[in-house]
Amino acid sequence: MSVYRLADVNIAYCPQSATVAALLKPHETDGAVDLTLSITPSMIEAEAVLLPDASNVVWELASLLRSLQTQLLPRDRLVLHASCIVLGGKAYAFLAPSGVGKTTHARLWEQRLPDTARILNGDRLLVHVTADGARAYGNPWRGKEGFGYVGDAPLGGLFFLTRANRSSCEPLSAIEALPYLLRATSFPPDAASRLCVLSLLERLTAATPLFRLYATPSVDAVDAVLNAIGGTL
Numbered sequence: 001m002s003v004y005r006l007a008d009v010n011i012a013y014c015p016q017s018a019t020v021a022a023l024l025k026p027h028e029t030d031g032a033v034d035l036t037l038s039i040t041p042s043m044i045e046a047e048a049v050l051l052p053d054a055s056n057v058v059w060e061l062a063s064l065l066r067s068l069q070t071q072l073l074p075r076d077r078l079v080l081h082a083s084c085i086v087l088g089g090k091a092y093a094f095l096a097p098s099g100v101g102k103t104t105h106a107r108l109w110e111q112r113l114p115d116t117a118r119i120l121n122g123d124r125l126l127v128h129v130t131a132d133g134a135r136a137y138g139n140p141w142r143g144k145e146g147f148g149y150v151g152d153a154p155l156g157g158l159f160f161l162t163r164a165n166r167s168s169c170e171p172l173s174a175i176e177a178l179p180y181l182l183r184a185t186s187f188p189p190d191a192a193s194r195l196c197v198l199s200l201l202e203r204l205t206a207a208t209p210l211f212r213l214y215a216t217p218s219v220d221a222v223d224a225v226l227n228a229i230g231g232t233l
Helices: 018-027 041-050 055-073 100-110 172-185 190-208 220-229
Strands: 002-006 009-013 077-087 090-095 118-121 124-130 135-136 152-163 167-173 209-213
Touching: 002 018, 009 055, 018 118, 041 055, 055 077, 055 124, 055 135, 055 190, 077 100, 077 190, 090 100, 100 118, 100 152, 100 220, 118 124, 118 135, 124 190, 135 190, 135 209, 152 220, 167 220, 172 209, 209 220
Parallel strands: 090 152, 152 209
Antiparallel strands: 002 009, 077 090, 077 118, 077 124, 124 135, 135 152, 167 209
């Protein structure tokens, strides 16, 4: 069993496949264990029902992520379905349903600002909600493209992405943002954990700038975000 550091939590886990072990390897640490995760055959079977055309590797990763997000909740950490870039020392996350263009948008940042913007994670984002704000972390769940790196940064904004014919970006209130966040968060089965998720989302929206991003698949969308956050090229 190895120990992996994810969102500043040391997690003991024994990978069931060489592929999963390789994905976790960059996060390996020799620090003391904070929690231990294990994946049972019944958990794999449940994922196989949800994803019948996937592989054992995908089922293991899905099981691990589902278990991880439940175990991290008491430690004030969430898993969001989002891509994320880092620019100027801050992380900016882009949330949308699968297929809308989160990864495409993240790649536009590296195209528009190749010397300063970098994709922290391409598909899932670990977020630690603290008294001083929130922090975003790269992790092994990077999407099929594998975009991301081992790193973290304070979360500077959440952008809820919608396809459009013209790029623009406007602020959102916490109430307006909540439905988008609920769709980007997986809810655990028990009531206590669900209440914990809602509490963390409330704190997250209170601490983080929120925006609706109408985006074309072009660098114009990057400029719209930069204008909204007061960024400079």
